[in-house]
Amino acid sequence: MEEMKYKNYDIELIRSRRKTIAIEIHPDLSIRVRAPLRMPQYRIMEFLEEKEHWIDLHLEKMRQRQESNADQTSRISISEEEIKQLTELAKEVIPQRVAFFAAQMGVNYGRITIRNQKTRWGSCSQAGNLNFNCRLMKMPPEVLDYVVVHELCHRKQMNHSRAFWEEVEKVLPDYRVTRQWLKQNGR
Known part of the structure; x- marks a missing residue:
């Protein structure tokens, strides 16, 4: 060289x-x-x-x-203190939203876990356990609702097929707008 x-x-x-x-x-x-x-x-x-x-x-x-x-x-980048605060707030808010939409959709679910995740807003396991990102507390309320509904729809369809998106649309007819917002601003 x-x-x-x-x-x-x-x-x-x-x-x-x-x-x-x-x-x-x-x-x-x-x-x-x-x-x-x-x-x-x-x-x-x-x-x-x-x-x-x-x-x-x-x-x-x-x-x-x-x-x-x-x-x-x-x-x-947010401080450890802010992450703790977001996690505490999420533990209060998210279970309420999950219960509200689960009743509306007629689905059940298991445990709800709140984490500080780098790449995911939420996930749903085969057993019906739900994980949510504490950073959702910094998002507009309609984005939080979209993520909750998205994960609950996996209780009906464990994939992202057309049938899955039809389930999302039944609950949130304008979900595409929120989904697009999250894609553009969620990073």
Whole structure:
């Protein structure tokens, strides 16, 4: 591996038994060039000059992605104290909503568990035990109701078939709007 300079870029050059030259832009904004063993330095420099616009474009995209990820991380991170408060609130609110909709739908359920989950809003086991994310307490009430109804519908259909979505629609005719909101804002 060699280090080389091109304009204001530090480039890592890797020569190997290959026939073509390629550029890689890494998430840490480093630039790597892979080149054939015998390719002369001037040809590598010509290639970099030809691809200068491409390099700038991809570096900028990578910077924007990093900024976006940093924004998301700062929005998502909440303190342990807030998680405890959300969990306590969820333990009061969610069982009431579950009981209300279960009676309306004519389904039974097992245990209700509240957790701080990274990727799921809720789940339903084969035994009918329900899990909910404490972060639902930060969502609009219609989103909480949608997640509750969604999980209770799994007591009738343990899948996401057309029949499942018909069950959801019976209880929440406009569930698509809430589902879309959750997809866009729930991360």
